[in-house]
Amino acid sequence: MKRLTSHRDGLTGERLRVRYGPREPLIIDGESLQIPQGKISALVGANGSGKSTLLKTLARQLPQESGNIVLDGLDIATIPTRELARKLGILFQERHAPGDLTVEELVSHGRYPHRRFLESLCAEDETAVRNAMEMAGIGELRHRLVRQLSGGQKQLAWIAMAVAQAPRYLLLDEPTTFLDMAHQFDVMDVLVRLNRDLGMSIVLVLHDLNLAARYADRLFALRAGKIIASGAPDAVLTEETLRRVFDVDTLIVRDEARKTVCCIPLKRTARAEQGARAGQPGLNDFTGADGRARPLKGTARQGVDRLQPFPERYQEV
Amino acid sequence: MTWLIAVSAGIVALAAVAQLSFGSYGMTPAQAWAALADSGVWRQPAILLRLLLGEAFAQARGLSQGQPLATATLIVWNVRLPRVLVGIMVGTNLAYSGSIFQAVTRNELASPYLLGVSSGAGLAALVLMVFFPAWLSLLPLAAMAGGGLAFLMVYAIAWNRGASSVRLVLAGVIVAAIAGSLHTAIFFYARDANVFQNALAWTAGTLTGADWRQLRLVAPWTALTVVLGLAGARNLDVLALGDGPASALGMAVERTRFLMSAVAIMAAGSSVAVAGLVGFVGLIVPHVVRSLVGSAHWRLLIGCLFAGPALLVSADSFARLVVSPTQLPVGVVTGLFGGVFFLFLMRKRRNFAKP
Numbered sequence: 001m002k003r004l005t006s007h008r009d010g011l012t013g014e015r016l017r018v019r020y021g022p023r024e025p026l027i028i029d030g031e032s033l034q035i036p037q038g039k040i041s042a043l044v045g046a047n048g049s050g051k052s053t054l055l056k057t058l059a060r061q062l063p064q065e066s067g068n069i070v071l072d073g074l075d076i077a078t079i080p081t082r083e084l085a086r087k088l089g090i091l092f093q094e095r096h097a098p099g100d101l102t103v104e105e106l107v108s109h110g111r112y113p114h115r116r117f118l119e120s121l122c123a124e125d126e127t128a129v130r131n132a133m134e135m136a137g138i139g140e141l142r143h144r145l146v147r148q149l150s151g152g153q154k155q156l157a158w159i160a161m162a163v164a165q166a167p168r169y170l171l172l173d174e175p176t177t178f179l180d181m182a183h184q185f186d187v188m189d190v191l192v193r194l195n196r197d198l199g200m201s202i203v204l205v206l207h208d209l210n211l212a213a214r215y216a217d218r219l220f221a222l223r224a225g226k227i228i229a230s231g232a233p234d235a236v237l238t239e240e241t242l243r244r245v246f247d248v249d250t251l252i253v254r255d256e257a258r259k260t261v262c263c264i265p266l267k268r269t270a271r272a273e274q275g276a277r278a279g280q281p282g283l284n285d286f287t288g289a290d291g292r293a294r295p296l297k298g299t300a301r302q303g304v305d306r307l308q309p310f311p312e313r314y315q316e317v
Numbered sequence: 318m319t320w321l322i323a324v325s326a327g328i329v330a331l332a333a334v335a336q337l338s339f340g341s342y343g344m345t346p347a348q349a350w351a352a353l354a355d356s357g358v359w360r361q362p363a364i365l366l367r368l369l370l371g372e373a374f375a376q377a378r379g380l381s382q383g384q385p386l387a388t389a390t391l392i393v394w395n396v397r398l399p400r401v402l403v404g405i406m407v408g409t410n411l412a413y414s415g416s417i418f419q420a421v422t423r424n425e426l427a428s429p430y431l432l433g434v435s436s437g438a439g440l441a442a443l444v445l446m447v448f449f450p451a452w453l454s455l456l457p458l459a460a461m462a463g464g465g466l467a468f469l470m471v472y473a474i475a476w477n478r479g480a481s482s483v484r485l486v487l488a489g490v491i492v493a494a495i496a497g498s499l500h501t502a503i504f505f506y507a508r509d510a511n512v513f514q515n516a517l518a519w520t521a522g523t524l525t526g527a528d529w530r531q532l533r534l535v536a537p538w539t540a541l542t543v544v545l546g547l548a549g550a551r552n553l554d555v556l557a558l559g560d561g562p563a564s565a566l567g568m569a570v571e572r573t574r575f576l577m578s579a580v581a582i583m584a585a586g587s588s589v590a591v592a593g594l595v596g597f598v599g600l601i602v603p604h605v606v607r608s609l610v611g612s613a614h615w616r617l618l619i620g621c622l623f624a625g626p627a628l629l630v631s632a633d634s635f636a637r638l639v640v641s642p643t644q645l646p647v648g649v650v651t652g653l654f655g656g657v658f659f660l661f662l663m664r665k666r667r668n669f670a671k672p
Contacts, residue, residue: 105554109555
């Protein structure tokens, strides 16, 4: 493992350039970011802006074309796979549990990077699995089948698996998407507990700006592979920044009681105004950082698939 | 789990009794048992070693011929017992191969037969048998090489940003069809009608004529398959979560997939080398066992260790005894069972093999 003396603890990406293939357009265009340790950070931005790609790259789940990622002073490319999994966990959006897997079995897979080839679950592993289920609030679901859980419970079960992995950094790709309000709170409250009680650094991709404002310590706002703004939620969530990130006019309300801001979307920014910002691709052009059309991934893809039956309505907006 | 093991072991025992007792030289089960327990064999290590390790070994070590044995003992020990044992090995191999293929391709239709691996192995084995009969001891290795090549071809054909269930099976059908044509072409090269008949039976999958030599060819590979399969069980479990989650848990996904596929190919190749193309065992057994003990691979593979032999040995006793004295190839029976079972899977489980 290569130790870089110039870096202290934390997760840092430096001048990252990412694309899905040699002839594909750039998804992340030379961006650098520092994930603060022991905090909750959120990546926000439009569909197809590269949030998920950036998250996966930070976890070494996608190769970057150039740039470095440094984890606790170590060049992440030089960390053995198993050891990386003990330091950093990532939950993807797309995943699949075999039909008759119980919650407890799923969570115990989180111990995989801690066990040697033929080692069976030791007492320490069992404690970790039990604690992870308690932490995620799914202790009483342990013998249920993952397949039979509700969407929110499923999400918590997968989070418990990542907690059993006992990483110092936990990265999550849209953990609250497709969940109702109550379950969004369940998930976010678990993440806050992991952060506060275990000191885990959390990085998540979020679509709901109000959840981001409420729970995150630091926001990174992306558009077309560029980080447009980063900082504390009330510094990033301004009407001007949101117009630049989403092409949407918003009203920002300060919630003094909870020391947070609240964002009320008003309408699409007028086309003329969008065009006036020279060189910036529009939200629905789905062009990459270099201005070329690019294939959609993740939620962006699903969104377009859902919209396809009504193209004319989509354009009216 | 206990039930599965007990019932499977019972089926193997019953089928073995039938196989040892009945046939063109009829015995009662008691007579067969007496022949099996014949002290003439058990008290003479020279004879036992000659059977287990082969004539060449016996001559090299200068083992004595021993006392002559009764006819019943000779038939049980030379012909019927090794056939049952080879059946047990082949059943285990095919069930393991199917279970592992289903895990690494994350595809419940996967099996050595449907993925074209058996056909590739069969073609390589047939080429060796017809053109290079002097190197017959390399049969399992040749079959494994052929099976491995077929698997790579199937994956290359099916690959399109990942390989879906249906594309993999279609590619398997393509490769199997090509290999099958070449099989048939080789038959016609062999002009002797006797060879033709044997080759035909072998293509359908048969244990006719399986003796200690076949057992020696397959047994080490079966042992290796079982050990490596069970050792890799947890890796198969994690692989079943998907490539992303498995990699996030610290698995070298492609390397694991490659190594476990190699185990599955080894299992399929060595069973093809001794029994030909026995179809459907690798598909059915994992499905049945999974529905009884769940999909955790440790339990699944332990279950397959018993259920695989149970299916194959009982199918072989049907094949040999039901239309006796004609001996059907065992692959005909497993194909009949398997086809009906496949139909049942398709109709009963609506989400079966959805891409």
